[in-house]
Amino acid sequence: MNRTRSHPGRGFSLIEAITVVGIIGILAAGVAPAMRSQTALRHAASVAESARLLRLARASAMATGEPTGLEVLVNEQTLRLVVSPVPGAGVATLTDPLGEPRPSIHVPSRFPGARLRAVTGGDGAVDQVTIWFSHAGEPQVRSEDGRLIGAFEQDATIEFEGDLSLSVRAVSGVIE
Numbered sequence: 001m002n003r004t005r006s007h008p009g010r011g012f013s014l015i016e017a018i019t020v021v022g023i024i025g026i027l028a029a030g031v032a033p034a035m036r037s038q039t040a041l042r043h044a045a046s047v048a049e050s051a052r053l054l055r056l057a058r059a060s061a062m063a064t065g066e067p068t069g070l071e072v073l074v075n076e077q078t079l080r081l082v083v084s085p086v087p088g089a090g091v092a093t094l095t096d097p098l099g100e101p102r103p104s105i106h107v108p109s110r111f112p113g114a115r116l117r118a119v120t121g122g123d124g125a126v127d128q129v130t131i132w133f134s135h136a137g138e139p140q141v142r143s144e145d146g147r148l149i150g151a152f153e154q155d156a157t158i159e160f161e162g163d164l165s166l167s168v169r170a171v172s173g174v175i176e
Contacts, residue, residue, distance in 0.1 A: 061134060
């Protein structure tokens with residue numbers, strides 16, 4: 001009896017399998033740099049958003065005459081705009097033009113892969129710092145309930161993963 005294959009050519013040859021593995025390897029090699037690029041963009045975006053929030057706090061303080069600041073909590077990885085309408089009477093979340101409280105920003109959720117690494121206030125405080133601005137746009141040190149303590153003694157800095165940082169200059173209040 002003559003046996004013949006009922007399904008001739010079924011399956012892949014070794015050359016075909018090696019070719020497919022090679023193509024997948026080439027595609028994977030192209031994806032890795034793109035993923036690193038995405039992470040770098042997210043890190044840069046987190047710094048840009050923090051700078052925007054600091055500028056908004058400064059502009060709000062100058063426009064309303066109420067001390068306004070950016071609360072930076074490294075352990076919680078959050079940024080929150082705050083205001084002290086009556087210094088010494090407490091701190092509240094800054095509201096938007098419609099009167100709604102502005103939401104806190106959780107940095108890793110908003111910018112996946114980005115994290116706050118450290119913050120240092122104008123008085124040397126670390127980890128939980130609020131960077132305050134006066135009605136003249138000058139950086140200030142205030143207590144937890146919003147009472148004025150004094151002017152910045154040093155530049156305030158926010159450090160991010162990826163060796164990026166943001167500074168508020170003690171003398172001028174310039175954000176860079």
